[in-house]
Amino acid sequence: MNSENKILTIVGSPRKKGNSYQAAKKLEEMMRSKGDYEFEYIFLKDLNLEECKGCFNCISKGIEYCPIKDDREMIQKKINESDGLVLVSPVYVMTVSGLLKNFIDRMAYLCHRPEYHNKKAMLLTTTGGMGINETLKYMELAVGAWGYDVASECGLVNAPWPPTETVKNKNSNILEKSAQKFDSSLKSDKQGVSFKNYMGFKIFQTISGNVKDYMPADYEFYKDKEYYYPTKIGIFNKIATRIVLPVIFFMMRDLGPGAHKRE
Numbered sequence: 001m002n003s004e005n006k007i008l009t010i011v012g013s014p015r016k017k018g019n020s021y022q023a024a025k026k027l028e029e030m031m032r033s034k035g036d037y038e039f040e041y042i043f044l045k046d047l048n049l050e051e052c053k054g055c056f057n058c059i060s061k062g063i064e065y066c067p068i069k070d071d072r073e074m075i076q077k078k079i080n081e082s083d084g085l086v087l088v089s090p091v092y093v094m095t096v097s098g099l100l101k102n103f104i105d106r107m108a109y110l111c112h113r114p115e116y117h118n119k120k121a122m123l124l125t126t127t128g129g130m131g132i133n134e135t136l137k138y139m140e141l142a143v144g145a146w147g148y149d150v151a152s153e154c155g156l157v158n159a160p161w162p163p164t165e166t167v168k169n170k171n172s173n174i175l176e177k178s179a180q181k182f183d184s185s186l187k188s189d190k191q192g193v194s195f196k197n198y199m200g201f202k203i204f205q206t207i208s209g210n211v212k213d214y215m216p217a218d219y220e221f222y223k224d225k226e227y228y229y230p231t232k233i234g235i236f237n238k239i240a241t242r243i244v245l246p247v248i249f250f251m252m253r254d255l256g257p258g259a260h261k262r263e
């Protein structure tokens with residue numbers, strides 16, 4: 001972590017001072033007691049963030065070809081400037097809020113060309129009672145695909161009636177454990193590329209070379225790279241990937257751009 005210790009919290013609830021924000025503020029308090037953290041909040045509700053039009057330009061050609069010019073760029077600048085991300089959403093019908101889903105859609109190109117492989121994230125959700133696992137799993141898939149190391153995940157129950165002391169204490173303990181994990185991860189200088197991440201990189205790199213006419217942005221991003229960022233790749237990763245990759249592509253043989261010609 002660099003000297004600024006900046007954490008950006010993105011709140012996906014339409015209720016600005018609702019349960020999700022209250023939980024995020026408690027998390028901030030807990031984190032501040034552990035280290036020198038500076039928190040900034042973004043409320044998606046307050047921003048001009050239009051719905052994705054589905055043109056696919058960001059993925060195939062590049063984010064600069066997105067026809068919508070709104071606050072997405074500003075949010076991303078803040079993400080780029082921060083060391084850690086806290087993504088917060090209430091559970092809405094067993095998944096994230098529409099506000100957060102739209103934001104994730106607007107960042108879809110990051111799932112092809114991740115930019116945050118050196119950063120840590122924490123996921124936080126609040127629910128009336130159900131859907132914590134489903135919501136956290138979805139958030140983890142999205143943020144993990146952007147490259148983040150998801151250091152901790154936290155789900156709190158806020159039923160629509162006043163909580164008992166037991167529920168309050170339980171929530172507080174769950175949040176504290178997650179804060180501890182996030183703090184340790186931000187302070188850790190553990191380096192190294194996991195097999196899973198290296199495999200993901202090689203899969204995308206290989207595909208991007210095969211479909212360069214359809215996905216020029218992916219092709220430009222992956223060509224001549226050994227990994228997402230300059231680093232040393234261990235011998236185990238290299239050998240294991242060389243063995244596993246052909247098997248994966250054999251299993252995916254009907255999905256490639258020339259597959260219809262072989263039918």
Ligand SMILES: Cc1cc2nc3c(=O)[nH]c(=O)nc-3n(C[C@H](O)[C@H](O)[C@H](O)COP(=O)(O)O)c2cc1C
Pocket residue numbers: 013014015017018019020021089090091092093094095126127128129130131158159160
């Ligand atoms: C549209 C909507 C859908 C919801 N869906 C669920 C749900 O699927 N499961 C659940 O347990 N609670 C559900 N809730 C309750 C919220 O998840 C819960 O009250 C949450 O803490 C609200 O956070 P907020 O105050 O930050 O908006 C829903 C609430 C709303 C308004």
